[in-house]
Amino acid sequence: MELLLILHAVAAVCAPWLATRMGRGSLVVLAVPPAAAFAFTLWVAIRGLPAAESTVWAPVMQMELAFRADQLSVVMMALVSGVGVLVLVYSAAYLPADDDGLGRYGGVMVAFAGSMLGLVTADNLLLLYVFWELTTVFSYLLIGYHPESRVSRQAAMKALMVTTFGGLCMLAGFVLVGQAAGTYQVSAIVADPPAAGAAALVLVLAGALAKSAIFPFSTWLPAAMAAPTPVSAYLHAAAMVKAGVYLVARLGPAFGDVTLWRAVAVPLGLVTMVLGGWRALRETDLKRLLAYGTVSQLGFLVALFGAGTRGTALAGAAMLVAHALFKASLFLVVGIVDHAAGSRETGELSGMGRAMPWVCAAAALAAASMAGLPPLVGFAAKEAALESLLDTPFALAGVVAGSALTAAYSLRFLWGAFAAKPGVAERPVSRVPAAMFVPAALLSVLGLALAPAASSYAEAMSPYTEALRDPGHETHLVVWSGFGPPLLLSVAALAAGVLLFAAREPVARAGTMLPVLDSSQVFWIIVRRLDRFAVQLTGLVQRGSVPDYLMLTMLAAVGVGVFSIVYGGGPRLDVPIVAWQRPGQPVIALLVLAAAVLALLVRASIHLAVVVGMLGYGTALLFLAHGSPDLALTQFLAETLLLVVFALVLRRLPIDSGRGRLPFPVRLGLGLAVGAVVTGAGMLASSARDVVPVGAHMASAAEEAGARNIVTALIVDIRAWDTLGESTVLVVLTLGVTSLVFLRRRSYRIEPAEAEHPAAEPHWLASTLPRGPRALAFDVVARLTFHTVLLLSVFLLFVGHSGVGGGFAGGIVAGLAITVRYLAGGRNELAVAVPVHAGVLMGVGLTLSTGTAAIGLLFGSAALDMLDTDVSVPLVGHVHLSTGLLFDLGVYISVIGMVQDVLRGLGAELDRQIDAEEGA
Numbered sequence: 001m002e003l004l005l006i007l008h009a010v011a012a013v014c015a016p017w018l019a020t021r022m023g024r025g026s027l028v029v030l031a032v033p034p035a036a037a038f039a040f041t042l043w044v045a046i047r048g049l050p051a052a053e054s055t056v057w058a059p060v061m062q063m064e065l066a067f068r069a070d071q072l073s074v075v076m077m078a079l080v081s082g083v084g085v086l087v088l089v090y091s092a093a094y095l096p097a098d099d100d101g102l103g104r105y106g107g108v109m110v111a112f113a114g115s116m117l118g119l120v121t122a123d124n125l126l127l128l129y130v131f132w133e134l135t136t137v138f139s140y141l142l143i144g145y146h147p148e149s150r151v152s153r154q155a156a157m158k159a160l161m162v163t164t165f166g167g168l169c170m171l172a173g174f175v176l177v178g179q180a181a182g183t184y185q186v187s188a189i190v191a192d193p194p195a196a197g198a199a200a201l202v203l204v205l206a207g208a209l210a211k212s213a214i215f216p217f218s219t220w221l222p223a224a225m226a227a228p229t230p231v232s233a234y235l236h237a238a239a240m241v242k243a244g245v246y247l248v249a250r251l252g253p254a255f256g257d258v259t260l261w262r263a264v265a266v267p268l269g270l271v272t273m274v275l276g277g278w279r280a281l282r283e284t285d286l287k288r289l290l291a292y293g294t295v296s297q298l299g300f301l302v303a304l305f306g307a308g309t310r311g312t313a314l315a316g317a318a319m320l321v322a323h324a325l326f327k328a329s330l331f332l333v334v335g336i337v338d339h340a341a342g343s344r345e346t347g348e349l350s351g352m353g354r355a356m357p358w359v360c361a362a363a364a365l366a367a368a369s370m371a372g373l374p375p376l377v378g379f380a381a382k383e384a385a386l387e388s389l390l391d392t393p394f395a396l397a398g399v400v401a402g403s404a405l406t407a408a409y410s411l412r413f414l415w416g417a418f419a420a421k422p423g424v425a426e427r428p429v430s431r432v433p434a435a436m437f438v439p440a441a442l443l444s445v446l447g448l449a450l451a452p453a454a455s456s457y458a459e460a461m462s463p464y465t466e467a468l469r470d471p472g473h474e475t476h477l478v479v480w481s482g483f484g485p486p487l488l489l490s491v492a493a494l495a496a497g498v499l500l501f502a503a504r505e506p507v508a509r510a511g512t513m514l515p516v517l518d519s520s521q522v523f524w525i526i527v528r529r530l531d532r533f534a535v536q537l538t539g540l541v542q543r544g545s546v547p548d549y550l551m552l553t554m555l556a557a558v559g560v561g562v563f564s565i566v567y568g569g570g571p572r573l574d575v576p577i578v579a580w581q582r583p584g585q586p587v588i589a590l591l592v593l594a595a596a597v598l599a600l601l602v603r604a605s606i607h608l609a610v611v612v613g614m615l616g617y618g619t620a621l622l623f624l625a626h627g628s629p630d631l632a633l634t635q636f637l638a639e640t641l642l643l644v645v646f647a648l649v650l651r652r653l654p655i656d657s658g659r660g661r662l663p664f665p666v667r668l669g670l671g672l673a674v675g676a677v678v679t680g681a682g683m684l685a686s687s688a689r690d691v692v693p694v695g696a697h698m699a700s701a702a703e704e705a706g707a708r709n710i711v712t713a714l715i716v717d718i719r720a721w722d723t724l725g726e727s728t729v730l731v732v733l734t735l736g737v738t739s740l741v742f743l744r745r746r747s748y749r750i751e752p753a754e755a756e757h758p759a760a761e762p763h764w765l766a767s768t769l770p771r772g773p774r775a776l777a778f779d780v781v782a783r784l785t786f787h788t789v790l791l792l793s794v795f796l797l798f799v800g801h802s803g804v805g806g807g808f809a810g811g812i813v814a815g816l817a818i819t820v821r822y823l824a825g826g827r828n829e830l831a832v833a834v835p836v837h838a839g840v841l842m843g844v845g846l847t848l849s850t851g852t853a854a855i856g857l858l859f860g861s862a863a864l865d866m867l868d869t870d871v872s873v874p875l876v877g878h879v880h881l882s883t884g885l886l887f888d889l890g891v892y893i894s895v896i897g898m899v900q901d902v903l904r905g906l907g908a909e910l911d912r913q914i915d916a917e918e919g920a
Helices: 002-022 025-029 032-047 071-094 102-121 125-143 150-181 186-191 198-211 220-226 229-235 242-250 259-280 286-307 310-341 357-371 377-388 393-418 434-449 451-460 485-502 504-513 519-541 546-567 584-601 605-625 629-650 664-687 694-704 710-718 720-741 776-798 807-833 838-859 883-919
Strands: 051-058 063-069 868-873 877-882
Touching: 002 025, 002 032, 002 102, 025 071, 025 102, 032 071, 032 102, 063 071, 063 102, 063 125, 071 102, 071 229, 071 242, 071 310, 071 434, 102 125, 102 229, 102 242, 125 150, 125 186, 125 220, 125 229, 150 186, 150 198, 150 220, 150 519, 198 242, 198 259, 220 229, 220 286, 229 286, 229 310, 242 286, 242 310, 259 286, 259 393, 286 310, 286 377, 286 393, 310 357, 310 377, 310 393, 310 434, 310 451, 357 377, 357 393, 357 434, 377 393, 377 434, 377 451, 377 485, 393 485, 393 504, 434 451, 485 504, 546 664, 584 605, 584 664, 605 629, 629 710, 629 807, 629 883, 694 710, 720 838, 720 883, 776 807, 776 883, 807 883, 838 883, 877 883
Parallel strands: none
Antiparallel strands: 051 063, 868 877
């Protein structure tokens, strides 16, 4: 299965390249992956079911690439892959040869086919959700295939919003179900259903109903007819809209006998069946007529599978195949009529049956199956559905009413597309390519050819249907079950359908008069109201004030903490509280508290920056007093660098920060509340631990990694990917912030200032210093200690696995050396001290870290498992050389690049701007 999904992905990526070289023929080539999937489906079905495969991904989170093919999955796989092949072949003749979007169309169609294939075979709820959302994204791209059309854009947006809303609800339901079951494996949940709450079931059903356009989520499917007709035949007849039906069917053995499940699925399905059929009777566009018919049939399917009995499940499984065959065929026929006659309006088409007799025959065969005429698959499925519902009069009445409407709009479709209409001139018809006719005819003929195999199909589906706990009414899936109540009900429905068709004009007028509000209008009214509310709320909370943002964030944190305590039934603390372990700790704590209070009182921005730096230094002292020199060193270095950055930025801001918008007592109370919530959260988290802390295993893990420094081993060896991600984020943030300073310039080069003594023979110090006052002693010391500090940073890099240090600490030390050099000599010294561009340094650092991890994966057993040796270096001592050291070297270079970029943007560039302003 994984290879099939990879094949679809590769074909989707190669689609634009194929389209530029082969034109429409590329769509035939792109049909190979679905064809391979169809062959694989047949092979799996012949070899024996169920078939499963699994690849462990994140076992702690119960995430794995688990796929399983059983009877229900195989049916869906056959429909998705088989219809996908035919639709792609059909598209090769349907789409214009000069269409610029051929590559995009083919790529997205194949990607959608692969996503749908993964959805119906996924045996993990979270994996199923991933494929579920992929189908949503790809359907959005296909529905909006014509981006220049406002109708297409709105239709795509509507489908995306409705189905994504349902998908998010479904994800929450999946989490609740998985937590209740103790597993996210679908087959395990079905075999041993958990006692899932009402909220979980309603949320799961919300996702399924939204995907399958069940009331009240029906509005998006008719609007989606803005997509090309082959897309409608695939997504909205055989594939995407079946996803919700499939989910209800898949979870039916687990929850089908739950009263809430039935109470939601069955009534909404019946309402959708009746409303969709009634709306189809007033449509004059053939595609929209079929769209509302599809909505009606999807309601029928959801009602059958939602009933949760073995009989209704068997009827639903039969209708699943029948609907895909006749509805996909009819959509393709609409494409043929539109392609040949240039119109889909029933009032403009006349005599098409005489002009295209074979197309008319294929459409008649498919429409007869949709109406439920013998001896077609649709008839066998409908007879089984009526028989399975004989014990439920309400549901039976709804299905009979819906079947009458189905027969009526089936006749309306045939009459509108092919009948000769009085007073309407016959339209000239162009030749129908064989690549368009054959897929439509094949699907309609299959509806007839597969009917005799109905009983064999029922036997093949018995492992699925027998898994449902409620047997329901005894049901037979056969072409002819004799004279009985199901046949009488079918005849009554057909007769009512004929009468409705005969009175089509009054019925259509009544349909236009009855609706008070159009569902599409209701949808866009809701969207506009939400947009207006979002704008008003944004204007209320997003005022461009950083203090306001901080206040709201802190209030939200306090609110979450208070809610958690109240909702959780009160705190349950089981953590020993120790006042202090060393005499120095309370003294440092008092200094930190004093600095915190002082930060609330000072007004000048530069003073506030210094006080906040004191808080950071005090925290570093607490780390040191607690026996964590690595954390203390990193904190000291980072605080120093931040203090310099603050000073560089604040020189462009007013000296006085002004009074706070909130009174001192309010700010003090808010700070105490946040501190209490954060401290309490930490204590509660420690109290909730029910396993041995992982810290007890850190020493042995670090020693196994060849490191005596647990902190460095944790950051580099154990959490390599996490560290790589954090480094990447820091680089991106640095580039983003500094680029704002250079927003109006095209050059990022450091421009040197005019030297004070431009002598012919430059002196080692005076040649690069700009004009103005300076501290000569500071200048000299900065140059004399620069290389020594750089050597110290390299030393920290190499000994990080054995002692205090590491790539980040070494990079910060080197950055401080560069910072001191800049503070002493300005941007001239910065350019001389680090002649390499900051972007190059960050790029080399990230490349080195990423490449080291990737090489370890290729040639080792883990990301950083390749090189591991110990050497003795003169003057340095024991050095542990490993792949982790190369990874740390990349972090070291990246940090130096980030520091240089900050000094270049917030220092050298601001210096240039100040000089320019003073010169002006």
